[in-house]
Amino acid sequence: MRRVMQTLMVLAVLGAVAGGAVVGFGLFNVSARVGHLPGVSWVLHTTFRNSVRLRASRRDDMPDLADPSLIELGARHYDAACRTCHGAPGETPSATIAAMVPAPPMIATAVADWQPHELHWIVSNGVKMSGMPHWPATRDDDVWPVVAFLVSVQDGMPGDDYAALTDLPAPRAPGDYCLGCHGQGGSDHVPPLEQQSAAYLEMSLRAYLDGTRSSGIMAHAVSEVPAETLGGLAQWFADRPAEGGVLPDMPAERIAEGRALAQAATGDRDVPACQACHGPDASETSELFPDLGRLPAPYLRTQLTLWRDGKRGGGPRADLMRKAAQHLSDSDIEALAAFYATLPPQDGK
Template identity: 50%
Template sequence: MKRVMQTLVVLAVGGAMVAMLVVGLGLYNVSARAGHLPGVRWLLHTTYQQSVRLRAPAPEKVPEDIAHPDRVALGALHFKTSCAFCHALPGQAQSATAQAMEPPPPHISQAVSDWAPEELFWIVKEGVKMTGMPHWPTPDHEDEIWSVVAYLTTLPDRQSQIALAGEGRDRAGCAQCHGEDGNSRNSYIPRLDLLTPGQIAEALRQYRDGRRTSGIMQEAASLLTDSQIAMVAQKFGSTKAPQEQSAPAPQAPSAGARLAQHGTGDVPACTACHGPARRADAPIAPLLSGQSQAYLETQLKLWRAGHRGGGERANLMRKAAQDLQDADIKALAEWFASLPPS
């Protein structure tokens, strides 16, 4: 037994010395042109597959609305902007640069074929070391990640994917998500025509500077100059004066109306700052009447979890939302969405 242990120690030390020589002298050729040694590609890919399957969330974590057309459309637009350079779009060939990567990124038609939705979620969220696949810029915005997964899981409906993402690789402009007039018809995307130019400009600066996080919006705003931000804000924002008061909302018996208009001992009245009929001395906050229910629910959950950064009023909203239950958030979002835009 002693001789066996000595042999194992000698082999271990010898292996370590060989590894140090390979690393220290640069003997291993890291050229992408040379590729991997025989068996290395299989070893790395198998490790990748097993690692994803071990760490992916449980299937019950997949959102119930994963197939909602608006969620799929949002994921398609982001994929076109941020992912298609490497993985291409359905029916398109990959660029020569993408094909020269080592390992080469799989074409979108093959990239998702062997993965369940929860496994795709983990890959998009975490990225993959030494492949060029980045992690999602902000891990707290899982709702955005699920939208990308929603798009990926539309395969093999190739025609649907082409229609959603478009056939070009050009970067998606603001209007592709928010609409030409700022009135987005997508329930997961905010209406910009309900915001003032100042509110839009401040939000874009926060995204660009990292003070407010979003894997989708930080990508969109990252290269914008101050003058471009001003142009976008003027194009999409409402010219309504921010201090102008919206008309009072009719009293309604719903739980959302009562909570929004009167609050509770722990939750302040939302309408005091966000209208309708907000206080004249209230901080200038976005009017919420007419925004979509899905978008408002997502934002309130981000506030409650402390993941919705930005601005001086961030602490106020975190405190306002921290005691909201899921049922409260749904009721508030449903009521505000039901009101006519102010």
């Protein structure tokens, strides 16, 4: 036994010396032109797949991944942030992308054989030593639009459909880039911006930029805009007329429940009722308070849940909002979302 231990120790020392020589003298050839030794790529790829499947648990919060507005939002983010490496449906890789080691697979190949919760884990966490970054935000619920898009690619999304979702006219006005998602009154998951004040919009954009308000989608979008133009961009949206439209159909009892919650005292003298800041007939008026009237109910539910769970920040009254939302139940959030989604925007900004 002693001889065996001595042999193992000698081998360990020799291994350490060999490893030190490889590092210290640069013996390992890092040239991408040379590539990996035989078998290394298989080991890395197999490790990757098994690691994901070990750690990616099925999610209870999975939304309807067939929701067209969710797919469109995910496609637009993918086009801006991911297409450079993984291409669009139907595309072939450029010579530069094909020369990468490892070469990022084209999107149809990349998403094959993965379950939605596994795709969520990969997009959220990224992959070491591959150039695949983690989601650039601490919250990961806004990964789901990208997953919805990737599932639609699995289902055979043709290139023409992808182009219809992502092709935009050349920008001619400051906010044209943003209108790709926020135009035509927004969607179930993206709010319209025209009814908000310039002060609130600029505050929100800068919160996304500095990370105090978390969203992987918005963190990328705001980084595409020069920081010195954010004030003008906010003013451009605030100057646009708010779009009308038919109020969503919500159960009358839920609306009434939400109205009562919005008007009710919180029991904390430092925390006013929702109505005091967000209307209708707000008494605590400030251009930094958003107008919640007619915002999409799914968007409102998400934001209220983030506030309640301590996952949202941004703005000088963030602590107040977290205190106001911390005791809301899921049912309360549903009711408040129904009330404000059916409340017309307030006059003035």
